[in-house]
Amino acid sequence: MVKEREKHVLLELKEVRKYYENVHALKEMSLSVEQGEWVSIMGPSGSGKTTLLNIIGGMDKPTEGRVILDGVDLSSLTQKQLTEVRRDKIGLIFQQFHLIPHLTAVENIMVAQYYHSLPDKPEAMAALARVGLADRAHHLPSQLSGGEQQRVCIARALINYPKLILADEPTGNLDEANEQIVVELIQELHHEGHTIIMVTHDQDVGKLADRQVHLEHGAIRSVLTNSYS
Amino acid sequence: MGKRWFMLRLVSFALIRRKSRVAIAFIAIVLGVAIVSGLADVYYDIGQKMTRELRTYGANLVLTPASPENQPYLALHEISGIAARVPPRQLVGYSPYLYGIVETTSHQIVLAGTDFSQISRVSPYWKIAGDAPDKRGQSALVGEALAKKLGITAGDRLELTAEGGQTAAVVVAGILSSGGKEDNLVFVDLDLAARLLNRPDTANVAYFSIATDPAQLESLVRSLKTEFPTIEASLIRQVSQAEGRVLVKIQSLVLLAVAIILLLTLLCLVITMVNITLERRREIGLRKALGGQDQDVMLEFVIEGAALGFAGGILGWVLGLLVAQGIGQSVFHAPIAVRLPILPLAIVLATGLAALAAFIPAKIAARVQPAIVLRGE
Ligand SMILES: Nc1ncnc2c1ncn2[C@@H]1O[C@H](COP(=O)(O)OP(=O)(O)O)[C@@H](O)[C@H]1O
Ligand SMILES: [Mg+2]
Numbered sequence: 001m002v003k004e005r006e007k008h009v010l011l012e013l014k015e016v017r018k019y020y021e022n023v024h025a026l027k028e029m030s031l032s033v034e035q036g037e038w039v040s041i042m043g044p045s046g047s048g049k050t051t052l053l054n055i056i057g058g059m060d061k062p063t064e065g066r067v068i069l070d071g072v073d074l075s076s077l078t079q080k081q082l083t084e085v086r087r088d089k090i091g092l093i094f095q096q097f098h099l100i101p102h103l104t105a106v107e108n109i110m111v112a113q114y115y116h117s118l119p120d121k122p123e124a125m126a127a128l129a130r131v132g133l134a135d136r137a138h139h140l141p142s143q144l145s146g147g148e149q150q151r152v153c154i155a156r157a158l159i160n161y162p163k164l165i166l167a168d169e170p171t172g173n174l175d176e177a178n179e180q181i182v183v184e185l186i187q188e189l190h191h192e193g194h195t196i197i198m199v200t201h202d203q204d205v206g207k208l209a210d211r212q213v214h215l216e217h218g219a220i221r222s223v224l225t226n227s228y229s
Numbered sequence: 230m231g232k233r234w235f236m237l238r239l240v241s242f243a244l245i246r247r248k249s250r251v252a253i254a255f256i257a258i259v260l261g262v263a264i265v266s267g268l269a270d271v272y273y274d275i276g277q278k279m280t281r282e283l284r285t286y287g288a289n290l291v292l293t294p295a296s297p298e299n300q301p302y303l304a305l306h307e308i309s310g311i312a313a314r315v316p317p318r319q320l321v322g323y324s325p326y327l328y329g330i331v332e333t334t335s336h337q338i339v340l341a342g343t344d345f346s347q348i349s350r351v352s353p354y355w356k357i358a359g360d361a362p363d364k365r366g367q368s369a370l371v372g373e374a375l376a377k378k379l380g381i382t383a384g385d386r387l388e389l390t391a392e393g394g395q396t397a398a399v400v401v402a403g404i405l406s407s408g409g410k411e412d413n414l415v416f417v418d419l420d421l422a423a424r425l426l427n428r429p430d431t432a433n434v435a436y437f438s439i440a441t442d443p444a445q446l447e448s449l450v451r452s453l454k455t456e457f458p459t460i461e462a463s464l465i466r467q468v469s470q471a472e473g474r475v476l477v478k479i480q481s482l483v484l485l486a487v488a489i490i491l492l493l494t495l496l497c498l499v500i501t502m503v504n505i506t507l508e509r510r511r512e513i514g515l516r517k518a519l520g521g522q523d524q525d526v527m528l529e530f531v532i533e534g535a536a537l538g539f540a541g542g543i544l545g546w547v548l549g550l551l552v553a554q555g556i557g558q559s560v561f562h563a564p565i566a567v568r569l570p571i572l573p574l575a576i577v578l579a580t581g582l583a584a585l586a587a588f589i590p591a592k593i594a595a596r597v598q599p600a601i602v603l604r605g606e
Contacts, residue, residue, distance in 0.1 A: 050603050059518055059599040080522060086599070087520020098515045098602050102246040103239075110235065115520040119235040140246075156519075168603050 008035040010164060010195050011056060016065035018051050018218075025051040026062070027218045033164075038186075038196045040206040043215035049199040050168055052215070056197060057090045057166050058082040070163050087116050091157030093167035097149040099141040105152045106137040109159050116160040127155040131185060147178025154185055158194075165189065167198040171205055183208065240533050250508070254501040254586075255541055258579050261494030262545025265487050266575045267552030270565050272483045274553075276442075276476055278561045288323075288351050288436035288465060290446065295461045302431040307457060312437070314456075315449070319441045322350025325432035327422045331389045331415075336379060340389065341414045342422020342432075345370075351438045352407070359383030359403030367421065368402035372412040376404050387415070391425045442476075491582075498586035502534060506590030510597050518599040527591040534587020535580050542579030546572050 011033040018026040026048045033039055041049050054060035055067060058074050059082075067074040070089055074082065086092075099108045109124040128137050131151035141149055150170060157165055170186065171179040183205055190196055200206045212224040244251055292308065294300050305325060312323050324347035331340045345362045348355060360383070362368040371381055381387070385401045399417055406412055423429045439446060446464055453462040506513075516526050550567060557565035 054600045054603055057518075057603075059603065083517065083520055083522050083599075086518060092518055092602075094602060098511065100512050100515065102242055107239075107242070110230075111239070111516070112519050114232060114235050114239075115516065115525065118232060119230045121230060 009033070010035045010037075010070055011197075012066075012068040013056070014066045014068070016055060016062045016067060018048075018055060018060070019063045025218050026055070028065070029218075029220060031213065031220070033195065033197060035163075035195055036190075036193045037211065038190045038198070038209040039211045039213060040209035041197065041199045041213050041215060042201070042203075042206050043221070047215040048218040049215055051218075053166050053168050053197065053199055056164070057092065058085045087160070089163040091160070091162035091165040093150070093153055093157050093165065093170045095169035095172040097141070097146070097153045097173075099149055099152055099156075101141055104138045104140055105133060105144065105148075108141070108152060109156045112156045112159050124155075124159065127159050128152070130158075131155045132181075145178070147174055147181055150174060150178065150182050151185065154182070158189070163195065165194055165196045167196065169199055169201060171200065171202060179205075236529060236532070240529060240536055243529075243533055244536060247505075250505050251537060254498055254505065254583075255537055257494055257497040257501065258538055258541030258583055259545040259548060261490060261498075261582075262542050262575050262579045263548035263552055264490050265494075265578075266546050266549030266571050267556065268483050268487050268490075269571050269574075270549065270553035270568055271556050272480060272487075273568055274557070274565045275479060275483065278557070278563065278565075287354060288438045290437040290439055290450070291463055291465060292435040292437070293433075293461045293463075295459050300459060302428065302433060303435060303460060305430045305432060307460060308432060308435045311435075311453060311457065311460070311462075314453070315437070315439055319439050321438035321440050322347045323435060323437040324348070324351045325419060325435040327419060327426065327428060327432045329391065329422065329426035329428070331391050331425060333379065333390075334388055338375060338379075339414050340422055340425065341411075341416050342419040342426075343416055344419055345416075351436050354407065355411070356406045357403040358406070359401075362402040362416070362418075367397065367399050367418075369399040370403055370405045370416040371401050372414045372416075373404055373406040374412040375415065376401075389415075389417075389425060391427070393427050395425050395427065397421055397425055495582055495586060498583060499589055502586045503590045503593065506530060506594055509594075511602060513594045513597040514599050514601040517597065518602050523595040527588075527595050530591035530594050531584050531587045534591075535584040537587075538580040538583025539576060541583065542576035543572075545579060546575040549575070 009032050011031075013029055013031045016026055016029045017024075029052065041052060043049055051060070055062050056069070058069070058077070061082075062075060065075070069085065072085065074085065077085065099105075100111060103111065105128060106121065106124050109127055110119040110121065113119045113124060125134065125137055128134055131154055133148060133151055133155070136144060136148055141152070144152065150173075154170075167186070171182050174182060186196060186198065187208065196209075198205075198209065206212050207226070210226055214221045214223070292303060292311065294303055303325070308323070308325050312320060324344045327342040329340050330337055332338070348361070357370065360368075362370050369387060371379075371387075376382070381401055383401055383403050387399050387401060388396065389399065390396045397417075399421070405416065419432070423431070439449075443464075450462045450464060453460065513526060517523070549571075553565040557563055
């Protein structure tokens, strides 16, 4: 079997530029990502990785160029429509986890369900069980370790079956043991067919992806494709 | 689980689990409502309380015979008829007086018969050393100056003889000082005086203390003139007019205080709410990154404010009752009536103001860009 699935482009960036006043954060970037692909974005700090992720996730708009996600041109959408895109198609994993501090693990996941459709506690509990935190469901974030918080964040990112998972340095704030757990989770997601774009500083983590895109000064310096995937 | 239900739970968690953060806003609401609703209680009661209070200066209406040369006496049934014309709530008290000359073993003195039970209401400023007189005991009050002249003290017996030869023995219950003509009289029960003086069911004069505004008193006097032509009703004017003016001044002062406190509360609320919302910028950005629309996020903040106001309104009202009672006791020495309609008003006002105060930070919340969550600002 050469082709396991139909090749389908989920995301396409066409000559995207982003200026912040006089800072040229992204310079004419073009990139396409297939469904089921795992892409890691690497590069020194300030090279535009987060800017790129924000634009792909509809949290920021490019100054120029087009971003086509699942057949929809994000650059033509209103703020309200962009919010709907984030809600329906994007799962977000953050370096700082960003759990709401006064809500328990399961409630944090239900918030994502609440904005998406309907809060569903059993399903939220199942998502927690899946990341190995069934017994931590009723703990507040302050009662969880960094690794546990990140796993809650991953469970939340997956809860609404997103088309695209965006992760910004998901292991950046974790110790080695927890990094291992989180990396394994992401690998699992990849094997299940999720499309993942992950920013990382860590060479070893980046190498696990299908493709490594290296940025420098807001432009793509090199792209490395792993032959084995 | 329903969306609305979950949203209410989110709101309650945000309030309950962030107690220390919302405490200042909550305290502002509770204190604001307490003072305002307490003052409202006082405001409504103050008219009655003030007129009652001023009644301690004594009678404000006096009845005398219209033509004393023809008919020097008032009939008791006419006096009680007039008393019945005054609404019972306004009638503090009234007392008829019957005067006459009697003799003790050594002196001629002026005797006054009155209703002892009305003294505290119509002449509250009388000072009595000794016991208050009581009717069955055939007791008397002797004016201070007279007591000195006769060498009488409380507990002494007095033999009284009238012109017609009727006699009575009374016990001096107490010595009276009023600073006026009463200091030279002997007071006994009206019935006893009537028997001694042989003037049953009559009086020379009747004093009324009526708790109402001057305008109403004047209209009462006018209608009495036509209904009881043989009686002259006149107002003891100075006190009544001062009452009205003081009352209006105090009430507008209370209104001003209410307005200022409301304004300060609202200001404090808005500032606190803006601050506690700015603290939550990251959380707001996250909610929007997760797909929360501006109006969803705004609505949640406004409902949080409204819920805070609702709870604060109830608690503030309860505290307001205490404030009102405190003012009532310290200023009027009497409890303030509880006005239940103020409760829903307090709740609606507090809920509305807190929702309004939350609306401004909610607007700020809506402007937060979701991109900040990845930036880790
Ligand atoms: N909101 C902003 N306003 C101004 N400059 C910004 C803003 N966000 C990012 N930048 C600039 O854009 C460049 C790229 O930033 P970023 O995408 O955060 O880089 P990375 O994530 O690779 O470290 C940097 O020079 C940064 O200072
Ligand atoms: Mg970054």
